[in-house]
Amino acid sequence: MTSGAAAMPAWESMSEEQVGRWREVLDGVAGMLPEGPVSVLVDGGPHTGAFAERLACRLRDAGRVRPGGEASGPGLRTVTVAAGSGWRARPPVGGWDVVIWLRSHRAAGGDAENGADIVIDLHDVTWPVIRHVAPRLAGQGGWFAAETRAFFGPRAAAWDAKFGDDVPAYTSAIAEAALPEGGSVVDVGCGTGRALPVLRSAVGPAGKVIGVDLTPQMLDTARAHGRARHCVLMLADARRLPFADARLDAVFAAGLVQHMPDPAAALVELARITRRGGRLIVFHPSGRAALAARHGRILRPGELLAQARLGPLLARTGWRLDAYDDPPHRFLVLATRC
Ligand SMILES: C[S@@+](CC[C@H](N)C(=O)[O-])C[C@H]1O[C@@H](n2cnc3c(N)ncnc32)[C@H](O)[C@@H]1O
Structure with a gap:
């Protein structure tokens, strides 16, 4: 059933770190598959065949599978792995149990990624990173921290060179939030x-x-850019922040909330x-439609940051929505703690 294997660097041509990254992703995906017979489709771009083969190999080692296989015998949990978009339209009886989407320059995203259970960034074929897992497969979200670091770590050094022009948009968004002088x-x-530095100017010395x-x-990288002069920097997880209740005057979150496994x-x-x-202050230096278009993705009306969804979500989580602005050049939401 596996088809269309595309050129993918062989294990021996990759560094130890790259092989380790692949192992982490394959182990992570294998560990997310439900118990019992499972049909898995790998879709998106030219590497579906190669990815499916690697996943099937990992599952075979774990005693779970054969690519395109039937039940393997008593006591064995069997996984059927298929690859390629053609199979999306020809699901097995009962449908695909798990659809994996591989994001790459050549994967025509459209709406296909939106329906996937697991999304893997494969822009760099030597460095796969899991970017999304459907809640039903995600367990306690144990995958999230390692994958976030694997994604952003290699991008850190070049981040400002790539996105430095956005700073004026941050400045005007923070000005609109009217943070209190002397606030935290x-x-x-x-x-x-x-x-x-913009937040420091807003609250003053x-x-x-x-x-x-x-x-x-x-x-x-923040330290290397001298940003520790303006603030205290802390390594911590937004899901469990090391601050006491009700201590802060404001929270700024740019490019964060929509990527959290449990945004609520x-x-x-x-x-x-x-x-x-x-x-x-929830901010992004491009509007939702502009960002989706840049990523070749179709924007769905019910997405997390759509006003019709975000307003009620904020109300349920302790916030009142004050302002919502989503033109092409920015996304800005201001809310007040109730
Ligand atoms: C898209 S980047 C945006 C960075 C910065 N806010 C900006 O606008 O340039 C998202 C950042 O959120 C961090 N991040 C993702 N999940 C996080 C979490 N659970 N806790 C803390 N930081 C997280 C990532 O490491 C990354 O640096």
């Missing part, structure tokens, strides 16, 4: 800290600015650390 603000998922990120290389839980955690009347 945390930038959650601060990355290289592009917003930190008597204020407190904290930058939190999960990826050590992002914080190292993340918003509750942001609400926990913010005082009543405090501010939430």
Whole structure:
């Protein structure tokens, strides 16, 4: 059933670190597959065949599978692995149990990625990274921290060179939030800290600015850019922030909430650390439609950051939506802690 194996660097031509990354992803995916017979489709781009073969190999080692195979005998949990878009339209009886989408320059995303259970970034074929897992497969979300670091770590050093032009958009968004002079603000998922000098100017020298990120290389880069002069930098997870309840006047989150495995839980955690009347600023330096178009993706009306969905979600998680702005050049949401 496996078809269309595309050129993929052989194990022996990859570094030890790259082979380790592949192992981590294959082990992660194998561990997410439900018990019992499972049909898995690998779709998206030119590497579906090669990925499916590697996954089948990993599953064979674990005693679970044959590619395109039938039941393997008593006591064995069997996985059928298929590859290629053609199979999407020809599902087995009962449908595919798990669809894996491989994101790459040559994968025509459209709406196909939206329906996938597991999304793997394969722009760099030597460095796969899991970017999305459907909640029903994700367990306690144990995959998230390692994969986030694997994704952002190698990007940290070049981040500002690539996205440096965005700073004026951060500046005007933060000005609109009207943070209190002398107030305390945390930038959650601060990355290289592009917003930190702007947040410092907003709260002034008597204020407190904290930058939190999960990826050590992002914080190292922030320090290398001198951003520790403006704030305290902390390695921490937005899902469990090391702050007492209701301590902060504002939370800034750029490019974070929509990538969290459980965005509602993340918003509750942001609400926990913010005082009543405090501010939430959710920002991205491009609008949703512009970003989706850049990634070759179709924007669905019910997506997390759509106003019709985000408003009620904020209300359920301790926030009141004050402003929603989504033109091509930015995404900005301002909310107040209830
Ligand atoms: C798209 S980048 C945005 C970085 C920065 N906010 C900016 O606008 O340049 C997302 C950042 O969030 C961090 N991140 C993702 N999940 C996180 C989590 N659970 N806790 C803390 N940081 C997280 C990543 O390491 C990465 O640096």
